[in-house]
Amino acid sequence: MEWWYHLPLIVSCVWVFVLGLGVGSFLNVLIVRxxxxxxxxxxxxxxxxxxxxxxxxxNLPIIGYLRLRGRCRFCQATFSSRYLWVELGTGLAFLALFGIEIVTQGYGGALGLTPWQDVPGLRNGSGALGAFPPVSAWIYFFYHATLLSLLIASAVIDAEHRIIPLPITYTGTLIGLIGSTLLPWPWPSDPSVLQAIPAGFPWTLPEAGASIPTGATLWPFAGPPPDWAPAGSWKLGLLNGLIGAAAGMFVGRSIKFLFEVGLGRPALGLGDADLLMMAGAFLGWQPAVLALPVGSLVTLPIILPLMAWAKLRGRGSGNELPFGPGIAAGVVVVWLGWPLFGELTRILFDPVMVGLIAFIMGGGMLVAGLIIGKPSEPTSPSERKPQQEAASSA
Ligand SMILES: [Zn+2]
Incomplete structure (x- = not known):
């Protein structure tokens, strides 16, 4: 196999990376303003x-920053290195997304790797190996890259300011609703693949799992879609997006309520609920429901030591949890991992299991609020100072 055989793939990857740098540059504008x-x-x-x-x-991404060593050309004021990291991070995130979703699809097939040429909805018309991804693959990628960009901007702003601006989440929810309507599940797969599941066969049974495809949005329902909104129709797409947005709003507000009852004071912003609403509009109800618990599992091992460290150095009260980055990470893990979770995801179609998970989540937030809300040591800076001096002189 000659190297030029991979040329379309290499060109596509370089282009996706450069596009990500440019988008990262725009995200920096959102993050600052x-x-x-x-x-x-x-x-x-x-x-x-x-x-x-x-x-x-x-103003060129990366290059402009490195050439002037992060300083203003005129007054030599230093620019935050965040500009560089957001640009580079978005570029790498775009490249990773393209690799997982378009180049390999990551799931199924020999060795678990199926290039886009072998994925039904993303297959090239010519079917020729070494060709550029077809238009459907690019649409699939751009839809998800838009969500990824909005999640990155929300996470960075929340980490810095403890707010998630409405223009991001509300615009994002609108884009998600339009997208899920235009790209209804199981697009880009053909709706006819569902005919492999016998009529009346419960989707919760493992045997159905192999026949339920994941589209640009995730599996919508615990069974065949209703007759008035068949698979692949815009009605199903819009319904899926609306249910997702509503699920995000409901779950976000419920968690905020329970956490604050436990904590005894306001803690979570509504921005976190809006972020879940946006993810639900883009992908369906699954990431809206699962993003917070999954995101907590992924980010708490990183955030808790950082908070403890900040507390040791006497910075911040250590009681402020930025939920935005955790939710954003949870959305990405649920969405990209969905086809991999396979058997596990089926329990979400069982009302008893969903009730149980909701009970554990709600109770967990209540208990978490109670634990965090009763600090065992004084938290105001004036009270802590004598302790620190005692510690350093000892
Ligand atoms: Zn200047």
Missing amino acids: LPFEKSIIWPGSRCGHCLRPIRLLD
């Missing part, structure tokens, strides 16, 4: 210190 409710269009990029506009070439 949205928390202060500034316009994201006007004025153009400028130095936050001397307010002089940034030249076009200096």
